[in-house]
Amino acid sequence: MNRIAIVCLSIIAAALCLNAAVVDITTFGAKGDGKTQNRDAINKAIETAAAAGGGTVEFPAGTWLTGSLRLRSNVTLHLDRGAVIEASSDASSYDAPEPNQWDKFQDFGHSHFHNSLIWGEGLENIAITGGGRISGKALARERGAAGDKAIALKLCHNVTLRDFSISTGGHFGILATGIDNLTIDNIMIDTNRDGIDIDSCRNVRISNSSINAPNDDAITLKGSHALGEPRVSENITITNSLVSGFEIGSLLDGTYKRTVQRAPDRDGPTGRIKIGTESEGDFRNITISNVVFDTSRGLALESVDGAHIEDVAVSNLTMRNVSNAPIFLRLRSRMRAPEGTPIGSIKRITISNVIAYDADPRYASIIAGVPGHDVEDVKLSGIRLVYRGGLTLDDTAKQPAGLVNSFFFRASGGVPPREPYETPEREKEYPEPSMFGILPAYGFFIRHAAGIQLNDIDVSYIKEDRRPAFVLDSVDGVTLENCKARRTATVPTLVMMNAKAVEARHCAGLPDFRTDSAARKEM
Structure with missing residues (x-):
């Protein structure tokens, strides 16, 4: 067979392969x-x-x-x-x-x-x-x-998923x-x-996407x-995206209707980024950056089934019309996993450059472990949170039925008045900020936590709120530096209970101090 014939046959074969490929x-x-x-x-x-x-x-x-x-x-x-x-x-x-x-x-x-x-x-x-x-x-x-x-x-x-809509x-x-x-x-x-x-996945990149999910989570990492x-979830990035709780269909048609008042679980529209709730497998080496939250719940990192969540960096988030806590870190012992699975951990978390406006006043940002298991080594910096306000410590004590979410905050025979700072542990309950009812702090509620740094934090409200900005309960090692909190006369900025190694430096409205141990202290 001459060379020309061979070349022609090769061209024909290549063309056939090309046609077969489409x-x-x-x-x-x-x-x-x-x-x-x-x-x-x-x-x-x-x-x-x-x-x-x-x-x-x-x-x-x-x-x-x-x-x-x-x-x-x-x-x-x-x-x-x-x-x-x-x-x-x-x-x-x-x-x-x-x-x-x-x-x-x-x-x-x-x-x-x-x-x-x-x-x-x-x-x-x-x-x-x-x-x-x-x-x-x-x-x-x-x-x-x-x-x-x-x-x-x-x-x-x-696997590649690109350029289409659902x-x-x-x-x-x-x-x-x-x-x-x-x-x-x-x-x-x-x-x-x-x-x-994204469940038990490795090397994941989510970018340039818009996810509207008013009744559930927009983007969630799980370890089921x-x-x-259990399989570790690691090396995951989420960036340059929008998550929202608009009316269904109004993202795709471009009307962005903010009419949804409640999700099926009786909290406000969901549409957030979350780690959990299924959380038996570990999570590590994760970044979340440059994300807009609109008419949705805030950021949630939850280990409730034994997962170790570690080395997570979150930066450059903006939130508007936030339907529960802007920031929610929760370690608990639900243990929806094989018998004998131990409680997990949350540690080495960095959250920076976050702005949230018009956040639900009932639920401060929360960092909460359970007795004997602290959330550890969390650094928050450059955080500005503006809540709707309008609540008091009397609301915290009485938990008015019209203000609490009865789906998550359950109490047989109704909710009796309680001491405002006696927030229930609810170790086994499904993790949502509303599980605690109306919190005693309007800005940050931190409990069962160690090694927490709050740097350049600014919390305020739209309508006067008569609760402290910060409540620290059963903590060991909390530093507040260059923090600012709006407050009402006669209401303390900071309340500490069972607190060790708490210090504040250069915080408006607070003297510089260090407390080695405080059973109860208001400042």
């Missing part, structure tokens, strides 16, 4: 009319691309009604602008939830993956890209529902469990429950037992 779903009979069930046609396209060694499955403009789509290694789903993958209301079009013997340790949605609109397990080099949309309006989070999640990924590596994503818009090397970039999610759940053992 698969249009219409080739297999898919119709974008919003009526035709396209599950089988789309899955054939995915299998064809996989059989060719990998490639791209193209979704042209149109509404592609479908049930479960099964991803394959080395295959990209590309949604052209104007393309919509729409979840079918036909229950028979979804794969059944696979068995999971560990499902008692986490919610149903975290335990099962196959009953999703798009799912993949044990894959590599997969992607979903393009300017189209995934619509999960027929998905639901209830146990037994046909389709549970929009995208569910388990034990995969090298509306009403069911239990989760995106659930990633046990994923290594995950990139989520320029994603917009406007949903009824969780936006993005869904894989049959």
Whole structure:
């Protein structure tokens, strides 16, 4: 065979490979009319691309009604602008939830993956890209529902999700469990429950995304037992993004309606960034930066099932219309994990350059462990918090029924008057700031904590508040430096109880002091 013939055959072979690598779903009979069930046609396209060694499955403009789509290694789903993958209301079009013997340790949605609109397990080099949309309006989070999640990924590596949007994503818009090397970039999610759940993953980058989730968390890192053992979550970055609790649909349509007053748990709109609640696996080497919180709850770091949360750096957050504590660090002993799992820890946390305006006055920012287990080594700097105000210590003592969240703050036979500073421990309860009721501090409530630094902190209120700015209870080693707090005459700025090694330097309204031990002291 002469050289020219060889070159020609090589060109033809390369062209055939190139054609095989790009698969249009219409080739297999898919119709974008919003009526035709396209599950089988789309899955054939995915299998064809996989059989060719990998490639791209193209979704042209149109509404592609479908049930479960099964991803394959080395295959990209590309949604052209104007393309919509729409979840079918036909229950028979979804794969059944696979068995999971560990499902008692986490919610149903975290335990099962196959009953999703798009799912993949044990894959590599997969992607979903393009300017189209995934619509999960027929998905639901209830146990037994046909389709549970929009995208569910388990034990995969090298995953990219970029440039598309999700509306009403069911239990989760995106659930990633046990994923290594995950990139989520320029994603917009406007949903009824969780936006993005990152569970037991490593090397994750979330950037340039907008997540609206008024009824649940926008972005949450978890460490569940869904894989049959705890797995560390590490090397994770969340940056340059927006999280919010706007009315569902108003992020995608650009109206940003701030009409949501309550989430299903009776607190205000959720839409926050959180570590937890499922928290058996550890969390480490995590950064959260340059994020806007709008009409949502604040930042929450929670270890309640045995996780060690350490080496977390948070910076450059702005919050507006904050529906509970702007900052919530909680170590507890719920222990939704195999018997014998010890209590975890929270330590080496740095939070800097945070501005929150119009925060719910009932819940100060909270750093709280449990007796015998302190939150440790936390540094807060450059924090400015403005609360709505308008409460008193009498509200803390009486806990008026109209002001407390009865879903989280439960007391049989009603809530009797209590001494204002006797805040209940609630070690086993679900972790939300409202679990404590109205707090005795309006700015910061710190309890069962050691090695806490507050530098350049400014707390104030819009309407006069007759509670102290800072309450320190059962602490060991707290430093306040260059702090400023608005106060009302006759109300102390700082109250200490069972406190050791507390000092203040250059704080407006407080003398410089060091207290080695104080059973009770007001300043």
